[in-house]
Amino acid sequence: MIAESTGKSGKGLVPIDAEKLGPPEVYGDDRLFVYVRLATDPCKDQDAGIAALEKAGRPVARIELDDKREIGQEFFRWEVAAAVAGSILGINAFNQPDVEASKIKTRELSAAYAETGKLPVEHPLATGNGLNLFTDSKNAEALTKAASSTTPEAILAAHLARLAAGDYFTISAYVEMNDANAETLQEIRHAVRDKKRVATTLGFGPRFLHSTGQLHKGGPNEGVFLQITSDDAEDLAIPGEKYTFGLLKNFQSQGDFAVLVERDRRALRVHLGKDVAAGLATLRETIAKALA
Numbered sequence: 001m002i003a004e005s006t007g008k009s010g011k012g013l014v015p016i017d018a019e020k021l022g023p024p025e026v027y028g029d030d031r032l033f034v035y036v037r038l039a040t041d042p043c044k045d046q047d048a049g050i051a052a053l054e055k056a057g058r059p060v061a062r063i064e065l066d067d068k069r070e071i072g073q074e075f076f077r078w079e080v081a082a083a084v085a086g087s088i089l090g091i092n093a094f095n096q097p098d099v100e101a102s103k104i105k106t107r108e109l110s111a112a113y114a115e116t117g118k119l120p121v122e123h124p125l126a127t128g129n130g131l132n133l134f135t136d137s138k139n140a141e142a143l144t145k146a147a148s149s150t151t152p153e154a155i156l157a158a159h160l161a162r163l164a165a166g167d168y169f170t171i172s173a174y175v176e177m178n179d180a181n182a183e184t185l186q187e188i189r190h191a192v193r194d195k196k197r198v199a200t201t202l203g204f205g206p207r208f209l210h211s212t213g214q215l216h217k218g219g220p221n222e223g224v225f226l227q228i229t230s231d232d233a234e235d236l237a238i239p240g241e242k243y244t245f246g247l248l249k250n251f252q253s254q255g256d257f258a259v260l261v262e263r264d265r266r267a268l269r270v271h272l273g274k275d276v277a278a279g280l281a282t283l284r285e286t287i288a289k290a291l292a
Contacts, residue, residue: 005082005093007215013085014168014215014222016199019189021049024056026194030166033060036074040066098218098259102209105255113251114242120254124271126155129282132271136261139268152270157290159268163196163224170216173228174205174253175276184280185228188287195291206252217259225265229253230272230279 002015016031035050054060065071086093113119125140126133131152135143144150147158163169169192175181182202189200203212205227216223232246243251253269260267272279 001078001211002082002085003212003215003219004096004099004210006085006089006091007212007219008095008097009091009218010220011089011091012215012219014199014201014219015212016201018186018202019193019200020186021046022190022194023049024053024058026197027053027058028165028197028199031058031199033058034063035060036063036065038068039064096210096214098214098216099210101217101259102213102252102256105258106251109251109254110241110243110248113247117242119247119250126150126152128152129286130273130279131282131286134269134271135267138264139261139266143268153286153290155268156270156287159224159226159266160192160196160287160290162266163192163198165197167222167224168199168201169193169196170201170203170212170223170225171228172203172205172208172216172225172253172256174249175228175230175272175280177204177207180277181280184277184284188284191284191288191291205256206249209252209256213256216265217263221264223265225260225267227253227257227267227269228272228280228283229269230276231274233274233276 002013006012007014033050033053035046037046050060050062063074063077065074083093109120122134124132124134125143128151133152133155143155143158146161147154160169169189171185171189173181173185185202189202192198193200201212216225229250232244232249235244235246237244238248241248257267257269270283272283
């Protein structure tokens with residue numbers, strides 16, 4: 001809600017979800033921590049972590065609940081907060097113009113395939129160990145110029161080196177949303193956060209397009225994006241259409257990426273094979289080497 005409501009007109013707040021709490025030294029100076037604490041069942045580890053942040057001078061807002069049922073009032077609090085933030089930022093908190101931009105690109109791609117039966121020809125920027133990296137010509141030029149070679153590790157190192165203070169790192173994963181995939185992706189995001197001291201976000205596609213997707217394309221140009229796609233081990237036809245569910249997901253990821261690069265975002269796509277678990281493990285290892 002915060003990302004979709006405030007991320008437009010080059011402005012926006014970046015909400016960080018499911019990033020594990022770390023020590024003060026892994027954070028930059030662009031964070032506000034909100035601690036929602038259940039008074040009747042507090043977590044000692046969370047209390048200690050928040051206390052360490054406060055001691056280090058990090059800004060922390062504490063919200064204490066006396067009962068789990070009070071979570072309903074938090075939904076209302078943050079709905080009001082998002083609207084107020086939009087007013088302060090000088091934007092309309094109730095529209096989503098850049099979500100529609102991705103939809104338009106997706107419709108164009110699906111219509112073109114329905115007419116020709118062919119997908120756009122793509123040429124990888126780097127290939128190795130089952131990973132294929134793609135991007136647009138402008139990002140490709142910048143990355144090849146900065147990289148030590150054209151291996152996936154070198155290109156990923158150059159991409160992550162673009163992160164600066166105040167930036168955030170985003171993983172947009174068009175893979176199955178399950179515990180195993182989420183665990184590996186979480187390990188990747190935390191490795192980047194701890195090394196680069198930047199905020200990180202993780203979203204599974206295409207569901208994130210209606211939340212953080214608006215912020216990615218309409219908010220401030222402070223994101224460094226890593227899109228992850230894969231082949232489908234199994235695919236199903238869509239009744240009445242000339243393409244499958246897997247192809248539709250492909251059109252959505254390509255449409256999203258196209259709008260990102262139109263908005264001059266720093267974006268790179270990693271395509272895995274049909275074995276997503278193995279591909280993500282390889283990507284995790286490659287990024288670890290790239291960060292070393």
